[in-house]
Amino acid sequence: MRRNEISNLDWVTILIYLMMVAMGWFNIYAVVYDEAAGRSIWDLGLNSGRQLIFIGASFIIIMVIVIMDLRFYEAFAYVGYGFIVILLVLVPVIGKEVGGNKAWLGIGSFGVQPSEFAKFITALAVAKYIATVGFKMDNFRNQAVLFFIIGLPMALILLQKDTGTALVFTSFILVFYREGMSPFLIILGVGAAVIFILTLLVPNQIYLYAGVAVIALVIILLGKKKAWRIAWVTLGACLISGVIASVDYVISDVLKPHQQNRIKALINPDADPLGYGWNVTQSKIAIGSGGFWGKGFLEGTQTKFDFVPEQSTDFIFCTIGEEHGWVGTFLVVSLFVALLLRIVHLAERQKNRFTRAYAYGVLVIFFFHFTINIGMTIGLFPVIGIPLPFFSYGGSSLWGFTVLLFVLLKLDSHRGEVLQRI
Amino acid sequence: MNDARKHLLNVLVVLAGIVFIVKLFFIQVADNKYAQLADSNALLREVEYPVRGLIYDRHGELIVHNSPEYDLYVVVKDTHPFDSARFCHVFDMTREQLCLAFRELKMRKEYKPFKPTLFLKQLSNVDFAKIQDRLDELPGFFIQARTTRSYSTPSLANALGYVSEISKEQLARDSLKLYRQGDYIGQSGIEQFYEAELSGTRGVRFKLRNAKGIVQGSFNKGKFDTLSRPGLDLITGIDLKLQQYTELLMKGKAGSAVAIEPATGEILALVSGPSYDPGLLTGKDFSANFRLVSADTNKPLFNRALMAQYRPGSIFKIAQAMTALQQGVITPDTRIRCDRSVIACHGRHTNEDLRGAIANSCNPYFHQVFRRMIQKGKADDPFTDSHLGLAEWHAHIESFGFGKKLGVDLPNEKEGLIPTPRYYDKAYRSTAWKFSNIFSLSIGEGENLVVPLQMANFAATIANRGFFYTPHMVKAVGQDGKPLPQFLERHYTTIDSSFFNVAVDAMQEVVESGTASYRAKLQDIVICGKTGTVQNEPPLKDHAVFICFAPRENPKIAIAVYVEDAGFGGRAAASIASLMIEKYLLGETQRPLMEAYVLAGKFD
Structure with a gap:
């Protein structure tokens, strides 16, 4: 039985996981490496030494996950959800402050970020709700409950001022879509985002309004001229114009100054390369200077000498880019693409709706982290402080992603049994 | 329909991967702008200016020699905290002059906040003595000594020529990239004709530094460093x-x-x-003097x-x-x-x-x-x-x-x-x-x-x-x-x-x-x-x-x-x-x- 369980685990995924974790570890050492000090990668005083402990702990966590009874996860979903919500409420009160944010719960010198685990628990809760007998995706009440499930932790994390992690929860909308929700909401969201960015890029908004008006007119003139149709098109044009008009308001009144700057940096990093453009500029310089083959392991100058901020955590991709060049970044991007495609594959082979929904939850969380993190280091997305899974330094993030992934593998390894039981 | 949605997710993933790889290719391989920027970030190029050669007459009488002169440089990134009142006091400037100097500094094309940039040039011996002791109260500012030409006689002006800051045109013509903006170069007479001999070879030391500008050691163990060689003296046939x-x-x-x-x-x-x-x-x-001399209707600069x-x-x-x-x-x-x-x-x-x-x-x-x-x-x-x-x-x-x-x-x-x-x-x-x-x-x-x-x-x-x-x-x-x-x-x-x-x-x-x-x-x-x-x-x-x-x-x-x-x-x-x-x-x-x-x- 035991041997069977282990051999049923998806070893392709595990292989990718091990490669990523190992590469992450070496790169964390490269960031802190100082030739003069001559400290080794094992040194516990360095991030690399501590990361090794985190990696060791992850292996223990993996074993626990594999040993645990299968039904635990489904049964535990709501309880765990309730527990994590309480923790998230408590964090601002009893948490300790790290880097200006109260997002950490400390037990002695040891700290964890509940928000990292909230992603996992939320994925479980969403999956469980979707798997409820009688659940229908096009039922409005069901949809409302789902949005509540992702909205509650998101709001609490927003209160901790951790916008990046909060935004991760929006990616669940993709899961809802995959499980049958109408794409209307996604199209609406993506459309608004596109218009928003266009507005930022086009210096004079009059052109945009004119463009909208011309397109609306063309649609009206080309189609059948029925009153209801004209009304709908006009309404749509007005809505789009409303989004355009709201951009300035959103930028200057809703977003905080540092968030405004991150948007500005994305549009034009050269406007103030030392101020808000610093992160993006330096990050691109570090990655860009790697060339095709890279400068070699431990040979990077940009990441080593602190030109790039948050190098071992959110900007770890810079070290890869600088020291291993395009070859290295190509490999890392390919590994992520492989992992994500594998998760889609795992999701699609489930017969059980709970596992399937959970697998898609895992997928969208990884996808969000992957695109946003790498996108921000090369200037395609605004700077949003979220880690690159398995590469970034930090226990909470490594464990959070490990749990997320291996619970999926555990569930997947029992896919045959579940079928029998039904 | 569900199959289509499965494919959509696969397509999204692959698309994101391709976009990243292509964008990375452009940043890393196609564009070497970033590599240069990285060098200017981390490489500190310290130039050692050799002494310019002296000029003698046929009997060994000294005609042209060097006297010290001091330039004030600034690394803008390191100037915090900047006490403008103290600066104005030490350098005897008004607040407006100081603001103007900073604005001009930042307008310059070669300006980088983490690079030493020329702030005030040619302080005299007297000015230097006045500010030398108080310079440590002004972080980010430092003095670089260089020499300027001095003449032991008011004679021979046209034959000797003069030395002044290299012009933009000369800089553009300098295909070997021997000179940088702010360098001095012989502009006419012997000073121009024998520029190569007189100026000697500048020494360059490459050092690595971190984002705070603190030197972290020599680059590549000093493989690219060169020693400076002083300029050659010239003995003229002039009596x-x-x-x-x-x-x-x-x-x-x-x-x-x-x-x-x-x-x-x-x-x-x-x-x-x-x-x-x-x-x-x-x-x-x-x-100021050059303007006077070159505007003189007697054309004293015309040899x-x-x-x-x-x-x-x-x-x-x-x-x-x-x-x-x-x-x-x-x-x-x-x-x-x-x-x-x-x-x-x-x-x-x-x-x-x-x-x-x-x-x-x-x-x-x-x-x-x-x-x-x-x-x-x-x-x-x-x-x-x-x-x-x-x-x-x-x-x-x-x-x-x-x-x-x-x-x-x-x-x-x-x-x-x-x-x-x-x-x-x-x-x-x-x-x-x-x-x-x-x-x-x-x-x-x-x-x-x-x-x-x-x-x-x-x-x-x-x-x-x-x-x-x-x-x-x-x-x-x-x-x-x-x-x-x-x-x-x-x-x-x-x-x-x-x-x-x-x-x-x-x-x-x-x-x-x-x-x-x-x-x-x-x-x-x-x-x-x-x-x-x-x-x-x-x-x-x-x-x-x-x-x-x-x-x-x-x-x-x-x-x-x-x-x-x-x-x-x-x-x-x-x-x-x-x-x-x-x-x-x-x-x-x-x-x-x-x-x-x-x-x-x-x-x-």
Whole structure:
């Protein structure tokens, strides 16, 4: 039985996981490496030494996950959800402050970020709700409950001022879509985002309004001229114009100054390369200077000498880019693409709706982290402080992603049994 | 429908991967801008400026040396906390001036907040002493010492040239990338010509630094570092005493005086008047002074000795005589009647031989000599004949160093002009010209143009009886060095050496009993010379010119003096030249009256 369980685990995924974790570890050492000090990668005083402990702990966590009874996860979903919500409420009160944010719960010198685990628990809760007998995706009440499930932790994390992690929860909308929700909401969201960015890029908004008006007119003139149709098109044009008009308001009144700057940096990093453009500029310089083959392991100058901020955590991709060049970044991007495609594959082979929904939850969380993190280091997305899974330094993030992934593998390894039981 | 959605997710994932890989390819491989930016981020290039070479006169007298000067640099990133009140106090500035200085700093193209940038330049010794101790109260600011040129004498300005900040155009032309903005470079004279030798080699050390600008050690274990090598000293052929004395004599006059040692081609004195004090074009007040000097209507920056192209006048008759003898159209004994109906003349003489014609500067004689050279009867058609004659004549004259750059070690030398047949074809827009159109050349008027340096070289050539060394300022590059190789080569004229004795005899007669007999003659030294009086637009007086060398045997000095608007050449120019010879060969002048006459500068 035991041997069977282990051999049923998806070893392709595990292989990718091990490669990523190992590469992450070496790169964390490269960031802190100082030739003069001559400290080794094992040194516990360095991030690399501590990361090794985190990696060791992850292996223990993996074993626990594999040993645990299968039904635990489904049964535990709501309880765990309730527990994590309480923790998230408590964090601002009893948490300790790290880097200006109260997002950490400390037990002695040891700290964890509940928000990292909230992603996992939320994925479980969403999956469980979707798997409820009688659940229908096009039922409005069901949809409302789902949005509540992702909205509650998101709001609490927003209160901790951790916008990046909060935004991760929006990616669940993709899961809802995959499980049958109408794409209307996604199209609406993506459309608004596109218009928003266009507005930022086009210096004079009059052109945009004119463009909208011309397109609306063309649609009206080309189609059948029925009153209801004209009304709908006009309404749509007005809505789009409303989004355009709201951009300035959103930028200057809703977003905080540092968030405004991150948007500005994305549009034009050269406007103030030392101020808000610093992160993006330096990050691109570090990655860009790697060339095709890279400068070699431990040979990077940009990441080593602190030109790039948050190098071992959110900007770890810079070290890869600088020291291993395009070859290295190509490999890392390919590994992520492989992992994500594998998760889609795992999701699609489930017969059980709970596992399937959970697998898609895992997928969208990884996808969000992957695109946003790498996108921000090369200037395609605004700077949003979220880690690159398995590469970034930090226990909470490594464990959070490990749990997320291996619970999926555990569930997947029992896919045959579940079928029998039904 | 569900299958489509599964594919959509796969497509999204692959699409994101492709976008990243393509974007990364552009950043990392296609665009090497980032690699350069990374270097300028992390590489600190420390430049060690070598000391610029010194310039001496022929006796080891120091002419140009270096004195320290201090530039204030700033690394803007490191200036926090910046106490502007303290800064203004230390540097004696107003708040507005400070703000302006910072704004200008940030406007500069090469400005990087983490790089040392020039903030205030050329602080004097006094300023430096005042701020030195208080500099540690101002983080991010530091002093870089460099040297500036100092001059031990107000003489020789045009020959020395000056040193100033490299211009944008020069920077663009510097294909080897030896210079950077803010570097100093020789701008004219010796400073420009010998820039490479004087400036030495700068040392560069590459260091790695972190984002805070703190040095983290040498780059690649110092593999790319170079040591600085100081610039070479230059020993010029200038006799500083003679130079200073000549400048004194030329004071208040426009023109030029050049003295050459015939045996070596070393320039003993090079004077262009009016001149300026080289001390003006150095140090902090350079810009203001430069504007004054360059706007001066007397054009003190214009080095007449090599750049002013004058008609040579009667001194040219020596060259005519030599060429005619070489071509065999006359002998020393040929007598020609002074027929003043063809061309005006002066003095009492009627039918001289060559020696007498030179001593009396007989115009009709040389008119006839030139006719014989130009119209030899080699062709029936007088036009073709003149073409052939002029071409042959031109080759001989050019061998004296006329009509082309001599190749002196100073920039901006002018060629002068000795007309060729082609020149007249162009000027007349036809080949239909003959001797009667060009006869003014015979007496050094007409289209002939010669610069004073060529005149002095001409005197040296006669002194040497037929050859010259290219005149040069620098006799030794480096303390025990040699001149540049091209200055060790003899250039022979196309004239037989024996013919020159006729010229030497005649020139001795010029000084002893001819046109220069009263003022140029010295008691103990045999001077050979030739006067010239170059026509000028009335009512201006004619230009005075005199070439000479002395002593007759084994000559030590050859001189050309050209004084604009000074009348008869036997007066102004001959007096100055003879005083120079006296000063150089005897050390002192024993003719106070003559000195006073020259200094008064009336020449009536």
